[in-house]
Amino acid sequence: MSDLNDDRDERDEYDDPDGEFYDGLLEEELRQAAAILDPVPADLRRIAVDAFALRDLDVRVAELTFDSLVDGIPVRGETDPPRMLTFQSGGVTVDVEVTAEGLIGQLLPPGPAGIEVLSGPREHARLTADDMGRFTGEAPPAGPFALRLRTGREVVVTEWLRA
Numbered sequence: 001m002s003d004l005n006d007d008r009d010e011r012d013e014y015d016d017p018d019g020e021f022y023d024g025l026l027e028e029e030l031r032q033a034a035a036i037l038d039p040v041p042a043d044l045r046r047i048a049v050d051a052f053a054l055r056d057l058d059v060r061v062a063e064l065t066f067d068s069l070v071d072g073i074p075v076r077g078e079t080d081p082p083r084m085l086t087f088q089s090g091g092v093t094v095d096v097e098v099t100a101e102g103l104i105g106q107l108l109p110p111g112p113a114g115i116e117v118l119s120g121p122r123e124h125a126r127l128t129a130d131d132m133g134r135f136t137g138e139a140p141p142a143g144p145f146a147l148r149l150r151t152g153r154e155v156v157v158t159e160w161l162r163a
Helices: 002-014 021-035 041-056
Strands: 060-067 084-091 090-097 101-106 113-118 125-131 134-137 145-152 155-158
Touching: 041 090, 060 090, 090 145, 090 155, 101 113, 101 125, 125 134
Parallel strands: 060 155
Antiparallel strands: 060 084, 084 090, 090 101, 101 134, 113 125, 113 145, 145 155
């Protein structure tokens, strides 16, 4: 019986009344074990840092308002129709057509803009919209993508979706 009391007294020395000290030690031991047994891959760490760097407090998110896969009417005889997307944010509208050859799009109201095709860890494709707001990209995005538009006054990022 005295051995049981000795163990309890020893534990009480290291444990504060709320158990926070003991929990902190346990958490640190678990972190160390995970770092050794299941480390975070370097690529995943880089992707997480890049994703954090993409945040912009002044950015406006353009909402998907039309997607031909969901809202479109199928065309008879068309085996691989282009995907038509429309994004809106305030007074800015972005129309995009995704085909096997790439992207074709237009900004409304028309005007020049820098456009980045965001696609996760890959290098971002950089496109330029002309004075009429028109832009094209040669390679279609593979996997999830979003567009970041930089006009003279604002930054707009579309929702992420799969090509």
